[in-house]
Amino acid sequence: MALPLQKREVLRGRYRIRKRIGQGGIGSVYLAEDQRLEGRLCAIKEVEHDRSLPPKIFEEAREQFMREASVLARLDHPNLPKVSDFFSRENRDYLVMDYVPGEDLRTHMLDARRNKTFLRTDVVIGWANQIANALTYLHSQDPPIIHRDIKPSNLKLTPSGLIKLVDFGLVKMLVPDEMTITIIQGQGTILYTPLEQYGSDGTHTDPRSDIYSLGATLYHLLTNTPPADARKRFLRPESLITPRKINSSINRRTERGIKWAMELHPNKRPDTAEDFRLFLLGQKEIITSPLPQLHQQEKKNTLRDMLAQPTEQILAWLIFGMMILSLLTTLGN
Structure with a gap:
């Protein structure tokens, strides 16, 4: 595998590399600045092809990348990062998309x-x-x-x-x-x-x-x-x-x-x-807004909570209460 891209290296005369933020078996993901759009950060996915591939197979792989990257670039959905550019350099292909914070x-x-x-x-x-x-x-x-x-x-x-x-x-x-x-x-x-x-x-x-x-x-x-x-x-x-x-x-x-x-x-x-x-x-409310508390928190059961429990839990509480009442009656006698 060739050397990774260097910090401040510029791709396509436009994308200045800040750092590598991900790495896989055949490529890396980089955080970069878009020099044409001030303040815009993007994620650049790099795919490095096997240098031992026969020329015909290599060209087919590259054509496939270009064809399918163009399909990804047409996608537009709020839960998908927008693909804004794609290009090749030597034996590597690059896919440019919005950088997602969080x-x-x-x-x-x-x-x-x-x-x-x-x-x-x-x-x-x-x-x-x-x-x-x-x-x-x-x-x-x-x-x-x-x-x-x-x-x-x-x-x-x-x-x-x-x-x-x-x-x-x-x-x-x-x-x-x-x-x-x-x-x-x-x-x-x-x-x-x-x-x-x-x-x-x-x-x-x-x-x-x-x-x-x-x-x-x-x-x-x-x-x-x-x-x-x-x-x-x-x-x-x-x-x-x-x-x-x-x-x-x-x-x-x-x-x-x-x-x-x-x-x-x-x-x-x-x-x-x-x-x-x-x-x-089902009929439950959908939560999509920012949440200050993602984890469960322990809380004391109120009467309303108890009544909201499944039937088998309510029966268990009633049986438990009857046992306590019976015990108190026995002690009182």
Whole structure:
């Protein structure tokens, strides 16, 4: 692999490199200043092609990058960073997009775990609402775009409370008879990858593959526990611990939704990201605004809280009360 770009190096006569902010197996991501638009920061994703590729294969890979980068540049959605430019230099290709400030959701989850608590379920469902909207937009393109790498570290929470799906590393265009993978070939991150995505070309993936990854992401965010990967679950179905056994504050609808999205067979999952979103939301209020408190807080149960509990919990309280009353009566005699 060639040397990384240097600080203050200028690309395309326009983008001055500040620092490297990410690194992968075949490239890096850099924070840069746009010298034509004062004050604008951008993220530049670099893809370095294998120098040993035959010239014809190299040219095909570059043409594929240009073709699919142009598709990404046409996308316009509030939960996706805007791709503003793309170009090549020597054996490297570059994708320029908006720099998204804020921490990724993995960082927020780890912060909750360090504090021995969990992220609030209503907050996470609010995030899921935004992510599902972005996926619905991607899947509705012609041809449909499959992200293939939904995970907590690829989701950023901006200071305004907006979720951004920041990495297009494995995006795939569903073109009939021409299955292609954008920018970086790969299978995603194992914890969040469905069975059908394993393999070299991913020809069996479709929008339901992203739904699985979103379900696995919600599982991790709400339990602070990585889900058992799909291959392990295929061999040992009991290896996936139900979310409420880890975090009892997760409501039953959310647990059912996560398990539905994480079904091993695609036909058993929600057909669309919109179906999944609507199931998760139910009648609950959507939270998307900036939140001063993301973690759960302990609170004392009031009578109103007790009456709002599921029926089996109310019965338990009544039985407990009757036992106390019986004991007091016995002592009084």
